[in-house]
Amino acid sequence: MDVLGHLASGFGAALSPTNLMMAALGSLLGTLVGVLPGLGPTAAIAILFPLTTVLAPAPAIIMLAGIYYGAMYGGSTTAILLNIPGEVASVPTCLDGYPMAQQGRGGVALGISAIGSFFAGTLGVVALTFFAPFLADQALRFGPPEYFGLMVLAFTVIASLSGGSLVKGFAMAFLGYFISLIGLGPSTAEPRFTFNWGPLMGGVDLIALIVGLYAISEVFIGLEEERVAITQKIRNVFPRLADLREAFPAILRGTGIGFFLGLLPGCAPGVTVFMAYDVEKKLSKHPERFGKGAIEGVASPESANNATSSAGFIPLLALGIPASAPLAVLLGGLLVYGLQPGPLLFQKNPEFVWTVIASLYVGNVILLILNLPLIGMWVWLTRIPYGILGPVILLLAFIGAYSVRNSMFDVGVSFVCGAIGFFLRRHQWPLAPMLLAFILGPLLEKYLIQSLSMSGGNPLIFFQRGISLALIVAAALLLLTSLALVRYTRRRVKEETAEELAL
Amino acid sequence: MTWIRTVIVLVAALVLLSPLAAEAQDYPTKPIEIVVPFTPGGGTDLIARLLADYMGKKWGQPILVANKPGGGGIIGARAALKDSRPDGYTVLIDIHTTSSMHIGAWKTPQLTLADRKYAARIVRDPMVFAVKVDAQWKSFKELSDWVKAHPDQLIWSSVGPSGPSRYTAFDWFTQIGVDPSKTRMVITEGAADSLTKLAGGHVLLSIHSVAEAHALTTAGKIRLLAVLSPSRVKYLPDVLTAEEQGVMKGVRVQWWAAVAFPSATPDPIVKKWESAIAEMTKDPAFLAGADRINMNIDFLNAADMRAFVEKEVEGYTDMAGKIGIRR
Numbered sequence: 001m002d003v004l005g006h007l008a009s010g011f012g013a014a015l016s017p018t019n020l021m022m023a024a025l026g027s028l029l030g031t032l033v034g035v036l037p038g039l040g041p042t043a044a045i046a047i048l049f050p051l052t053t054v055l056a057p058a059p060a061i062i063m064l065a066g067i068y069y070g071a072m073y074g075g076s077t078t079a080i081l082l083n084i085p086g087e088v089a090s091v092p093t094c095l096d097g098y099p100m101a102q103q104g105r106g107g108v109a110l111g112i113s114a115i116g117s118f119f120a121g122t123l124g125v126v127a128l129t130f131f132a133p134f135l136a137d138q139a140l141r142f143g144p145p146e147y148f149g150l151m152v153l154a155f156t157v158i159a160s161l162s163g164g165s166l167v168k169g170f171a172m173a174f175l176g177y178f179i180s181l182i183g184l185g186p187s188t189a190e191p192r193f194t195f196n197w198g199p200l201m202g203g204v205d206l207i208a209l210i211v212g213l214y215a216i217s218e219v220f221i222g223l224e225e226e227r228v229a230i231t232q233k234i235r236n237v238f239p240r241l242a243d244l245r246e247a248f249p250a251i252l253r254g255t256g257i258g259f260f261l262g263l264l265p266g267c268a269p270g271v272t273v274f275m276a277y278d279v280e281k282k283l284s285k286h287p288e289r290f291g292k293g294a295i296e297g298v299a300s301p302e303s304a305n306n307a308t309s310s311a312g313f314i315p316l317l318a319l320g321i322p323a324s325a326p327l328a329v330l331l332g333g334l335l336v337y338g339l340q341p342g343p344l345l346f347q348k349n350p351e352f353v354w355t356v357i358a359s360l361y362v363g364n365v366i367l368l369i370l371n372l373p374l375i376g377m378w379v380w381l382t383r384i385p386y387g388i389l390g391p392v393i394l395l396l397a398f399i400g401a402y403s404v405r406n407s408m409f410d411v412g413v414s415f416v417c418g419a420i421g422f423f424l425r426r427h428q429w430p431l432a433p434m435l436l437a438f439i440l441g442p443l444l445e446k447y448l449i450q451s452l453s454m455s456g457g458n459p460l461i462f463f464q465r466g467i468s469l470a471l472i473v474a475a476a477l478l479l480l481t482s483l484a485l486v487r488y489t490r491r492r493v494k495e496e497t498a499e500e501l502a503l
Numbered sequence: 504m505t506w507i508r509t510v511i512v513l514v515a516a517l518v519l520l521s522p523l524a525a526e527a528q529d530y531p532t533k534p535i536e537i538v539v540p541f542t543p544g545g546g547t548d549l550i551a552r553l554l555a556d557y558m559g560k561k562w563g564q565p566i567l568v569a570n571k572p573g574g575g576g577i578i579g580a581r582a583a584l585k586d587s588r589p590d591g592y593t594v595l596i597d598i599h600t601t602s603s604m605h606i607g608a609w610k611t612p613q614l615t616l617a618d619r620k621y622a623a624r625i626v627r628d629p630m631v632f633a634v635k636v637d638a639q640w641k642s643f644k645e646l647s648d649w650v651k652a653h654p655d656q657l658i659w660s661s662v663g664p665s666g667p668s669r670y671t672a673f674d675w676f677t678q679i680g681v682d683p684s685k686t687r688m689v690i691t692e693g694a695a696d697s698l699t700k701l702a703g704g705h706v707l708l709s710i711h712s713v714a715e716a717h718a719l720t721t722a723g724k725i726r727l728l729a730v731l732s733p734s735r736v737k738y739l740p741d742v743l744t745a746e747e748q749g750v751m752k753g754v755r756v757q758w759w760a761a762v763a764f765p766s767a768t769p770d771p772i773v774k775k776w777e778s779a780i781a782e783m784t785k786d787p788a789f790l791a792g793a794d795r796i797n798m799n800i801d802f803l804n805a806a807d808m809r810a811f812v813e814k815e816v817e818g819y820t821d822m823a824g825k826i827g828i829r830r
Contacts, residue, residue, distance in 0.1 A: 140699060140703035141703060143700060143705030144689070144700070183573075184575060198577075198578065201573065201578055202572070202578045203573065406569045406570070406571050407571065407578075407582075446692070450689045453687055453688060453689040453690070454658050454687060456687055
């Protein structure tokens with residue numbers, strides 16, 4: 001296929017005044033909603049989606065993509081300045097971003113996050129441009145055993161997300177997995193823990209859980225602390241040369257990890273950001289700086305996040321498989337306009353696909369231009385008094401929880417999760433392993449059952465296939481290293497500060 | 504300030520009287536919600552959006568599509584049929600899984616036929632047997648013979664443990680004399696998931712509806728060996744029916760979508776939908792939209808639809824019992 005020719009005509013369309021305006025408007029609105037604490041890309045797209053339905057397909061999807069990118073970036077802003085991740089993918093950004101903000105380096109963290117996002121987003125789109133048709137085929141080689149191996153690999157991350165206590169970490173992972181069991185089983189459709197109560201049949205919704213655990217519990221904590229907004233001045237958003245030098249390898253690695261894992265349908269930014277953060281911590285000569293404001297700890301997951309988001313367009317457009325919740329909402333958007341993603345989309349609607357791809361380039365540039373100078377304004381937004389912001393977040397959180405399935409039950413779930421999250425956070429139980437197990441647990445179960453169905457019950461299937469064998473071996477190695485590293489880090493932290501390590 | 508009081512009284516009177524004015528001939532006087540008990544992007548969702556588009560233009564009222572997925576569609580169907588006001592402003596896109604298959608598979612189903620009133624069926628989408636494009640079998644007959652000889656080597660994908668794929672496969676296995684429990688069934692999450700596994704060579708056979716299998720067929724990733732329909736389907740003129748190939752008799756399983764209301768909905772409103780749908784299924788613009796998503800439009804009026812579903816319930820109750828999944 002003449003990729004460059006297609007791309008050129010795509011740019012021709014993407015740079016038309018209307019489409020350019022839509023990309024800018026989308027980025028702006030997305031950032032605006034994403035910057036509100038607790039609201040992530042999914043909620044932002046869900047809230048803003050009705051606005052785009054009056055447009056023609058191409059500008060509407062361009063605007064939606066802008067909202068998506070903008071909200072991702074906005075989410076980083078609240079993660080860094082307020083320690084509130086709007087989405088799983090922003091959790092690792094909090095770990096080092098917030099300490100940086102507390103040290104008065106919030107501006108630099110935001111700057112490096114914008115630069116890393118731009119770099120990864122653009123590189124991701126370049127790769128998307130050239131590999132999309134080819135990669136649509138490669139993704140097919142991943143069958144259930146390969147996905148099972150991948151899930152095992154992803155699960156080893158729990159060890160390093162557990163903060164001080166492995167016991168607490170695994171207990172939380174178990175709790176997360178337990179909550180994910182509620183509803184109809186993925187393979188058997190057997191009701192589990194539903195107590196014959198209709199609403200529980202559908203299980204606990206991911207968005208309601210996230211909104212509850214992170215946004216609503218945040219409001220409770222804020223009210224309890226009678227929090228006043230951060231008044232620190234953001235002096236300088238442009239990182240120093242030394243900062244850049246330190247962050248650049250992390251940006252590269254984050255981009256690589258985020259992109260290649262993001263190609264796999266089902267591998268959401270929530271997984272890759274943790275892996276990127278972990279790898280960075282493993283490779284660092286000073287892993288003890290992580291969690292205390294290491295610039296690599298911001299740069300790497302932020303880059304991975306955007307690279308995964310860009311890569312996620314490949315399985316979305318080429319196979320019709322959304323890799324994450326916001327992409328699932330985007331998929332809905334495509335279908336509203338009668339464009340069915342799948343291998344045919346590239347052949348049937350090339351002008352549309354390539355206009356969208358070209359607009360992703362444009363969107364990344366717009367986002368960078370918008371964000372570096374406007375960081376001051378976004379910060380100002382986060383400084384709205386808590387008495388106003390708290391109820392607004394609560395309202396938006398409830399709307400977000402409601403909008404996914406149009407269900408009041410989910411609003412109740414988010415409220416309950418808010419109370420649970422508040423309690424857990426007060427007592428230093430780590431939320432991240434819980435969320436990870438909630439997301440990955442059902443997938444692990446599904447791929448296990450599917451693989452065993454394929455092999456007639458023979459577990460050797462995981463070791464007879466090259467890719468799955470490699471993944472499982474990698475998981476075992478990673479688990480051993482991370483256990484050793486966690487033990488080492490904990491000892492070092494105790495030596496240095498005589499305190500328990502908390503993430 | 505008496506004029507303010509007058510205005511208030513007038514507005515209040517209008518608000519209070521408006522429900523009385525809203526008789527069936529004026530229907531609809533406010534936005535209508537179409538409930539799709541599945542996620543966006545599936546066949547049910549696409550057909551709902553075409554319907555919403557047509558009726559919205561016809562009646563000049565906004566028609567909103569609300570996706571309420573979960574619980575195999577039962578949650579959304581319950582919300583529309585049981586937990587909403589039976590005033591004609593909540594409409595359900597009802598399909599086999601939320602009605603006949605659900606009723607057939609459960610001894611105490613959460614929803615029965617008594618809970619709904621059908622306006623009409625819009626779509627009837629037959630099932631197809633799909634293999635990878637370079638698979639060894641050239642015809643459905645060849646595949647059936649191979650399965651008879653090697654039942655334990657057949658790895659096939661179904662959608663859910665009691666979805667249309669499983670019933671179709673059961674019907675096929677029974678008719679060619681193969682013990683279904685000897686084959687290897689991989690349960691997937693949906694047509695996209697299942698067909699991706701087929702195209703990747705992880706399973707050997709997938710059974711889906713025409714609309715679901717169409718994209719990957721045209722893209723040259725999968726090949727269709729047979730369509731389970733009384734006659735060939737216009738989108739697939741070269742695919743023989745299972746009966747033409749002498750492998751299976753009759754059609755017990757197919758994909759369909761109909762418009763249903765809570766059972767207490769006034770008849771005139773349901774009638775109004777019935778005739779509007781009859782008109783719609785002849786409208787060239789609507790048919791062109793259905794062509795785009797490869798949906799086989801096949802209108803059935805309210806009475807015939809009722810009889811059709813009742814017959815299906817019998818069939819699925821029988822098959823679910825024999826498979827051993829009726830509980």
